[in-house]
Amino acid sequence: MTTSIVDYFISLVKIDSESKNEKLIAEKLKHDLEELGAKVEIDNSAERIGSNTGNIIAYFDGEISKKPIMFCAHMDTVKPGNGIKPQIKEDRIITDGTTILGSDDKSGIAEIIWAIKELKEENEKTAPFEILFTVCEEIGLLGAKNVDPKKFKSEIGFALDSHKVGEITNQAPYQNSMKFTIFGKEAHAGVEPEKGINAIKIAAVAISNMKIGRIDDETTCNIGIIEGGKATNIVPNKVVIKAEVRSHNLEKLENVTKRMKSAFDKAAKLYNSSIEAIIVREYNAFKIEKNNIVVELAKNAADNLNIKFKTVIGGGGSDANILNLKGMEMVIAGSGMSAVHTVEEYILIKELEDGAKWVKEIIKIYSKQQ
Numbered sequence: 001m002t003t004s005i006v007d008y009f010i011s012l013v014k015i016d017s018e019s020k021n022e023k024l025i026a027e028k029l030k031h032d033l034e035e036l037g038a039k040v041e042i043d044n045s046a047e048r049i050g051s052n053t054g055n056i057i058a059y060f061d062g063e064i065s066k067k068p069i070m071f072c073a074h075m076d077t078v079k080p081g082n083g084i085k086p087q088i089k090e091d092r093i094i095t096d097g098t099t100i101l102g103s104d105d106k107s108g109i110a111e112i113i114w115a116i117k118e119l120k121e122e123n124e125k126t127a128p129f130e131i132l133f134t135v136c137e138e139i140g141l142l143g144a145k146n147v148d149p150k151k152f153k154s155e156i157g158f159a160l161d162s163h164k165v166g167e168i169t170n171q172a173p174y175q176n177s178m179k180f181t182i183f184g185k186e187a188h189a190g191v192e193p194e195k196g197i198n199a200i201k202i203a204a205v206a207i208s209n210m211k212i213g214r215i216d217d218e219t220t221c222n223i224g225i226i227e228g229g230k231a232t233n234i235v236p237n238k239v240v241i242k243a244e245v246r247s248h249n250l251e252k253l254e255n256v257t258k259r260m261k262s263a264f265d266k267a268a269k270l271y272n273s274s275i276e277a278i279i280v281r282e283y284n285a286f287k288i289e290k291n292n293i294v295v296e297l298a299k300n301a302a303d304n305l306n307i308k309f310k311t312v313i314g315g316g317g318s319d320a321n322i323l324n325l326k327g328m329e330m331v332i333a334g335s336g337m338s339a340v341h342t343v344e345e346y347i348l349i350k351e352l353e354d355g356a357k358w359v360k361e362i363i364k365i366y367s368k369q370q
């Protein structure tokens with residue numbers, strides 16, 4: 001292993017690992033975790049997910065007899081994530097501007113590994129802990145959805161997968177994803193347009209009657225993709241629209257979902273056509289109270305390190321949504337990533353170092369608690 005967390009982080013982001021292609025990084029991490037003394041397993045989810053590897057699950061026995069705690073991060077990145085050329089510029093690590101950096105979520109991975117490495121070097125006696133490095137988080141939390149919760153003994157945990165070190169996301173929303181197909185009728189647009197039904201027109205009517213964006217302080221929705229039509233001289237017979245709704249409140253989630261569907265229904269009826277709607281619950285919300293042990297651990301550790309602690313309400317889904325559903329109390333912890341999912345992505349070196357210190361301190365405090 002390298003001599004600094006910066007070098008370690010850089011070595012990780014140089015390994016291509018867009019979703020479904022995490023095999024190389026999984027092999028590297030398995031090797032590093034074993035070197036640190038863990039029992040490491042790559043689970044059998046690869047085939048179900050369609051990735052070239054499964055999730056990594058690592059167990060550190062610890063010297064203190066206690067229930068383990070879990071640290072989680074994801075191995076995959078979004079696109080464009082191949083051939084990343086990280087560069088150190090003053091106080092931060094950036095890219096050459098042609099790719100993402102992959103600090104989402106290799107900052108989390110590097111900080112977890114580095115914390116363990118230092119604990120081992122310092123011969124610190126600790127409680128047991130478990131590590132979960134997932135695949136395909138970015139394309140629907142697939143690794144977390146396909147991991148067998150019976151493999152874990154932890155009841156509490158941290159997913160390092162967010163912005164500022166010291167911030168804990170203790171609440172995250174529900175999400176529905178939706179696919180609407182509007183069926184029109186094809187006709188020659190110049191010869192007999194009156195025989196056609198224009199699916200694009202129906203979509204436009206439906207969407208213009210819909211409130212999208214921020215609905216209220218706990219609910220958002222978006223139309224993200226619209227596809228349809230073949231040529232300017234053909235009345236289009238089909239449009240496919242993909243959309244999502246997120247809310248911290250289940251009733252609001254369902255109401256907005258229904259409203260969007262009914263806007264398409266009404267518009268279709270107006271033009272004597274039909275629609276098909278496919279609605280999928282991507283993940284459920286979670287909320288962990290601020291006096292929960294997992295939040296307090298994070299706060300006490302941040303306080304000890306003079307890192308500013310804050311709880312925040314998340315707007316997105318993460319592996320934590322799924323693991324909470326599987327019976328774990330897991331919050332999302334900031335790992336320092338910035339401007340993620342863009343080619344301007346960067347991480348401050350101080351954040352990377354603080355993230356590792358934070359994980360280390362959490363393990364130390366947890367290990368000493370009765």
Ligand SMILES: [Zn+2]
Nearest residue numbers: 074104105161
């Ligand atoms: Zn992430």
